[in-house]
Amino acid sequence: MLTQELTEVNHQPRIDKEVIENFKSKLRGGLYLPGESGYEQACSIWNGMIERRPRWVARCTGVADVITAVNFARDNDLILSVRGGGHNVAGSAVCEGGLMVDLSLMRGIHVDPYKRIARVQPGVNWGDLDRETQLFGLAVPGGIVSATGVAGLTLGGGFGWLSRKFGLTSDRLLSVDLVLADGRFLKASSTENPDLFWGIRGGGGNFGIVTSFEFQLQPIGPEVIAGLIFYPFEDAPEVLEFYREFTANAPDELGVLAVLRIAPPAPFLPKQIHGQPVVGIGVCYAGSTGDGEQFVRPLKEFGSPLVDLVGRKPFVAHQTMLDAASPAGRRYYWKSEYLSELNDDACKTLVNYAANLSSPMTSVLVFQLGGAISRMGEHETAAGNRDAAYVLNIQSAWDAADQTDIHIEWTRKFWHDMQPFSSGGVYVNFLSEGEGDARIRAAYPGNYERLVELKNKYDPTNLFCMNQNIKPTV
Numbered sequence: 001m002l003t004q005e006l007t008e009v010n011h012q013p014r015i016d017k018e019v020i021e022n023f024k025s026k027l028r029g030g031l032y033l034p035g036e037s038g039y040e041q042a043c044s045i046w047n048g049m050i051e052r053r054p055r056w057v058a059r060c061t062g063v064a065d066v067i068t069a070v071n072f073a074r075d076n077d078l079i080l081s082v083r084g085g086g087h088n089v090a091g092s093a094v095c096e097g098g099l100m101v102d103l104s105l106m107r108g109i110h111v112d113p114y115k116r117i118a119r120v121q122p123g124v125n126w127g128d129l130d131r132e133t134q135l136f137g138l139a140v141p142g143g144i145v146s147a148t149g150v151a152g153l154t155l156g157g158g159f160g161w162l163s164r165k166f167g168l169t170s171d172r173l174l175s176v177d178l179v180l181a182d183g184r185f186l187k188a189s190s191t192e193n194p195d196l197f198w199g200i201r202g203g204g205g206n207f208g209i210v211t212s213f214e215f216q217l218q219p220i221g222p223e224v225i226a227g228l229i230f231y232p233f234e235d236a237p238e239v240l241e242f243y244r245e246f247t248a249n250a251p252d253e254l255g256v257l258a259v260l261r262i263a264p265p266a267p268f269l270p271k272q273i274h275g276q277p278v279v280g281i282g283v284c285y286a287g288s289t290g291d292g293e294q295f296v297r298p299l300k301e302f303g304s305p306l307v308d309l310v311g312r313k314p315f316v317a318h319q320t321m322l323d324a325a326s327p328a329g330r331r332y333y334w335k336s337e338y339l340s341e342l343n344d345d346a347c348k349t350l351v352n353y354a355a356n357l358s359s360p361m362t363s364v365l366v367f368q369l370g371g372a373i374s375r376m377g378e379h380e381t382a383a384g385n386r387d388a389a390y391v392l393n394i395q396s397a398w399d400a401a402d403q404t405d406i407h408i409e410w411t412r413k414f415w416h417d418m419q420p421f422s423s424g425g426v427y428v429n430f431l432s433e434g435e436g437d438a439r440i441r442a443a444y445p446g447n448y449e450r451l452v453e454l455k456n457k458y459d460p461t462n463l464f465c466m467n468q469n470i471k472p473t474v
Contacts, residue, residue, distance in 0.1 A: 206469065
């Protein structure tokens with residue numbers, strides 16, 4: 001069985017050159033080895049801390065390439081990893097010594113504005129998708145950084161600015177096409193293979209490689225009321241208290257985020273605060289701009305902000321607002337937790353750690369959940385923890401490799417001290433590498449055993465093990 005952990009590096013079965021050449025000849029997108037042009041580009045992903053080296057990279061251009069690659073990996077007992085957008089913090093897109101299936105060339109998007117449906121290939125990111133759907137004033141509730149891959153975010157559930165109004169990203173799925181571990185191609189929807197469709201919506205890449213997503217689009221924009229307001233860090237206790245009260249009364253249309261960090265040298269921030277600790281509140285209103293202006297007024301009238309960037313703007317511009325804070329190539333380590341509440345002690349802990357960040361590139365985010373997310377039944381899809389009020393994400397980031405242990409230790413200590421305020425659950429897409437089975441189970445309270453049954457049925461040899469892995473028991 002292919003039950004290797006992510007850290008295993010010695011799985012190097014001998015394969016005849018003739019077999020490899022035959023495999024290569026069947027791939028329209030090409031097969032790349034270390035040292036060849038295209039290999040480094042494919043292996044370079046968002047998190048610069050991931051330094052694994054696949055034995056081969058199969059760059060796929062369509063379903064035929066994907067099926068060919070899956071069959072080759074299975075028949076030759078190879079570790080298989082799958083790259084979509086390559087933005088996952090755990091870096092599971094890249095395997096060591098096996099076959100990496102690179103879907104980044106599969107970036108087709110088709111939007112039907114009349115039926116409000118989009119078909120999306122797995123190499124697409126949210127910037128790509130927003131550009132196409134916003135032409136018609138439509139969107140899928142997605143992430144908060146435009147470089148995030150549609151595939152990975154959706155398969156892990158997915159949330160962002162629009163989720164309180166429209167639910168998780170996976171809640172808007174109508175169907176998927178996917179390739180199974182045995183090489184079969186099938187469709188999963190509420191009427192075709194519904195058991196698999198249940199698991200796909202939140203269960204990660206555990207059951208196959210999705211080659212096409214079909215989404216129900218929602219009306220939003222093209223102009224919205226959105227943006228960030230930053231305050232001096234010494235006001236952080238009052239700002240977090242206001243954030244708690246503001247979110248308690250927020251309508252479903254209002255997505256709200258609190259952020260504590262060092263002010264970056266961003267052009268939209270005054271130069272005098274660059275490099276200074278700040279606290280901010282970000283918003284996006286998923287409704288009419290007139291209503292949005294009314295609901296954000298209490299925020300705009302609160303305190304003495306350093307800069308107020310909340311106003312009318314294109315939704316696509318708002319979706320790129322946080323991009324500069326998390327560029328590709330830095331070293332990233334995240335610890336995350338769902339929070340059942342944001343009480344005084346939780347706020348105090350947040351402020352104390354944010355005042356002593358181990359890296360000036362680190363951000364602490366607290367995103368409000370609830371709304372449409374919580375109205376979907378806990379067992380209607382695999383994505384769990386729908387009753388959580390907030391999600392905390394400690395996004396540690398740095399450049400120097402020799403500082404890695406310092407920043408990871410700080411991040412873990414911060415996360416440990418936030419445990420008293422946890423709901424007990426975690427968002428699977430925010431798990432870093434090697435957090436262990438207990439943390440994966442915490443992402444699926446009440447749903448984990450059903451996911452194991454699906455794994456036993458659709459991937460009993462655990463071919464798809466480079467993920468937050470749900471291990472088969474057969």
